[in-house]
Amino acid sequence: MNTFGRIFRISIFGESHGKWVGVTIDGCPAGIALREEDLAPDLDRRKAGAAGTTPRKEDDMPIFVSGLFNNKTTGAPLTIVFENNNVRSADYDAIKATPRPGHADFVLDKKFNGFNDHRGGGHSSGRLTVALVAAGSVAKKILNGITVSATLTEAGGNTDIEAAINKAIADQDSIGGIVSCTVAGLPVGLGEPFFDSVESVISHAVFSIPAIKGVEFGSGFAAARMAGSTHNDAIINEHGATGTNNAGGINGGITNGNDLHFRVAVKPTSSTPREQQTWNKNTQSVEPFTVKGRHDLCIALRVPVVVEAVTAIALADLWLLHA
Secondary structure (H helix, E strand, O other): OOEEOOOOEEEEEEOOOOOEEEEEEEOOOOOOEOOHHHHHHHHHHHOOOOOOOOOOOOOOOOEEEEOEEOOEEOOOOEEEEEEOOOOOHHHHHHHHOOOOOOOOHHHHHHHOOOOOOOHHHHHHOHHHHHHHHHHHHHHHHHOOOOEEEEEEEEEOOEOOHHHHHHHHHHHOOOOOEEEEEEEEOOOEOOOEOOOEOHHHHHHHHHOOOOOEEEEEEOOHHHHHHOOHHHHOOOEOOOOOOEOOOOOOOEEOOEEEOOOEEEEEEEOOOOOOOOOEEEEEOOOOEEEEEOOOOOOOOOHHHHOHHHHHHHHHHHHHHHHHHHO
16 A cells, blocks of 8 residues: 555555655644745755766656645645656666566566556655655644754764765665654653554554665664663653663663664665666566666665654654544
């Protein structure tokens, strides 16, 4: 499905090389002040342009289709679209017969009996994260007094991001990365155990971002190697503040008032410039294959703002459930 949330409910639509991509937010409270320029800071952070990112650049000017009147949300479904203008669809002609390794080309073709739009990955493209970022900008307005901040802390196994990108460019091969996200200012009590625990809802949203392969909260997998007396966070006052934060701000699936902290693993971009091998369904054989088109050598560079967006979306939904 292409819909997420119970009260703050988003639906994304469009394809990478279609006319546009966009998002509809149902359940957005009325009266939120909102202008096109409010979305610009986060949309600009998502854009390509830095070394290691794709040469494809879109204006990404949000167009409000519904749910906004006199620069205030109306309470009706809020729809935002973005035009796709900078496309080179011919670059993707070959993948109808030779699906790209690591991409969803093969499984999409099988799942949708060949009717899927294969250009640029179609509906499964990272292009649709612009819609997530737009929805996240709206969600952040609901989370008054709460800050969501994500940064790229590691790329290609190196904490020196610039050096990692330069090496990827020199090697002409893609690399992955680690994105760290912290949410400050959350109250105690968000989260709906069992299946809508804070970790469950955020993880669900995070894995909607293409290229995400793992998520860990607090001490994460390191907790498996710790003793309970070490892992437990001592409560130091009546507000629930803790001396450490191995729990990542969550106990029993519920926010405990401390900073919520998690990290995500971003895989290397599947479209690497290097020659690979893939199955050609026309010749019924494995053949050398080189990816055409314009792609990021390190998509992780553009992921932090998307992680912020989906985290804000998940928390806005939990916030409205809690209200």
